[in-house]
Amino acid sequence: MSRAKRKLDHINHALTTGQSRQNGFDDITFVHKSLPDTSVEDIDMSARIGELSTSSPIFINAMTGGGGEKTEQINEALSTAAAAFGMAIAVGSQMAAIRDKSEQPSYEVVRKVNPKGVIFANLGSEANADQAKRAIDMIEADAIQIHLNVIQELVMPEGDRDFKGALTRIEEIVRHAGVPVIVKETGFGMDWDTVLQLKNAGVSAIDIGGYGGTNFSKIENARRNRALHAFNGWGISSAISIAEGSNAARGEVCILGSGGIQDSLDAAKAIALGASAAGMAGILLSVFTEHGEEGLHEELRLLHEEFKWIMCALGTKTIKELQNAPLVISGASHHWLSERGFETSSYSRR
Ligand SMILES: Cc1cc2nc3c(=O)[nH]c(=O)nc-3n(C[C@H](O)[C@H](O)[C@H](O)COP(=O)(O)O)c2cc1C
Numbered sequence: 464m465s466r467a468k469r470k471l472d473h474i475n476h477a478l479t480t481g482q483s484r485q486n487g488f489d490d491i492t493f494v495h496k497s498l499p500d501t502s503v504e505d506i507d508m509s510a511r512i513g514e515l516s517t518s519s520p521i522f523i524n525a526m527t528g529g530g531g532e533k534t535e536q537i538n539e540a541l542s543t544a545a546a547a548f549g550m551a552i553a554v555g556s557q558m559a560a561i562r563d564k565s566e567q568p569s570y571e572v573v574r575k576v577n578p579k580g581v582i583f584a585n586l587g588s589e590a591n592a593d594q595a596k597r598a599i600d601m602i603e604a605d606a607i608q609i610h611l612n613v614i615q616e617l618v619m620p621e622g623d624r625d626f627k628g629a630l631t632r633i634e635e636i637v638r639h640a641g642v643p644v645i646v647k648e649t650g651f652g653m654d655w656d657t658v659l660q661l662k663n664a665g666v667s668a669i670d671i672g673g674y675g676g677t678n679f680s681k682i683e684n685a686r687r688n689r690a691l692h693a694f695n696g697w698g699i700s701s702a703i704s705i706a707e708g709s710n711a712a713r714g715e716v717c718i719l720g721s722g723g724i725q726d727s728l729d730a731a732k733a734i735a736l737g738a739s740a741a742g743m744a745g746i747l748l749s750v751f752t753e754h755g756e757e758g759l760h761e762e763l764r765l766l767h768e769e770f771k772w773i774m775c776a777l778g779t780k781t782i783k784e785l786q787n788a789p790l791v792i793s794g795a796s797h798h799w800l801s802e803r804g805f806e807t808s809s810y811s812r813r
Contacts, residue, residue, distance in 0.1 A: 474526075484675065491790050493732070493773075522551035524721050524742035542574075633666065650679055658712060668739075678695065703800060
């Protein structure tokens with residue numbers, strides 16, 4: 464099967480399998496403040512993603528390109544919206560265009576409609592430093608995301624079966640990319656140890672890409688003749704991954720929260736758990752597919768407005784303050800973090 468056909472398959476199956484809502488954010492409750500002493504007017508939502516600054520704390524995560532005209536239209540709409548709301552945006556894996564130049568316009572459009580925006584290139588961890596440079600140059604990217612997708616590859620009928628050497632290739636890309644390197648998961652989360660390995664490799668940011676939203680095991684199963692169920696419920700939720708990741712990062716590397724972020728409250732919880740910004744993918748694709756460009760802009764307008772109200776209610780004027788808002792972790796997330804030796808009261812009594 465061609466990469467272009469596979470890309471279109473992924474879009475269709477992502478829309479039908481949807482979001483599982485097992486992201487762990489329902490286990491997180493903010494501590495309400497009756498005297499926040501804030502005004503919506505004074506809220507500053509500007510965020511930092513490693514060395515880069517954005518005016519929105521929410522970014523559009525990697526999805527597409529490489530599937531001809533349809534993916535070019537999606538990327539054009541997403542990037543136009545990103546520019547309007549000051550959000551960073553990532554393109555989908557550019558390997559398709561590195562292998563076949565005729566696919567370049569479906570990625571290049573992202574920079575064309577958003578000349579001043581923060582844009583991330585994207586390749587898998589099979590890529591080498593030369594391919595990373597080509598992906599960055601293709602869209603004049605401000606940073607490059609390297610995605611980790613072991614589970615997707617295993618369930619994919621034509622997927623990779625050899626995952627050796629990924630960390631060494633990432634280190635090589637960090638040395639030669641010339642722009643910040645962000646390593647991201649694709650919906651199965653990251654543990655403390657993985658975050659430490661990536662931090663030591665010198666990456667600028669780590670997007671834990673947690674379990675609980677778009678599920679690439681289910682998407683690939685929809686493309687298989689004989690289903691492989693082992694990985695459908697596999698992964699570390701986004702909430703837990705951010706908590707583990709930010710404990711490992713200790714403020715020395717930027718943690719990004721994504722995976723199943725469906726609304727402004729999920730995004731605020733991701734940041735309060737320790738992320739510097741929150742990424743959304745599948746939900747925005749489905750809003751655009753169902754309601755077009757106008758619907759996407761309205762969704763993003765409401766998302767940002769509500770995010771401001773949440774910050775106001777918590778008495779937090781900046782993203783840094785939101786990162787320190789008290790919250791209580793309950794249920795399965797509390798059980799997991801306690802079993803793994805993390806001090807959950809450090810979130811509830813700060
Ligand atoms: C249709 C579709 C295609 C995707 N393609 C890529 C990709 O090419 N590269 C990548 O790093 N992540 C890709 N992702 C994963 C997302 O960036 C994100 O990590 C994942 O969907 C979890 O976030 P969500 O629950 O908000 O969708 C894709 C997601 C979707 C829905």
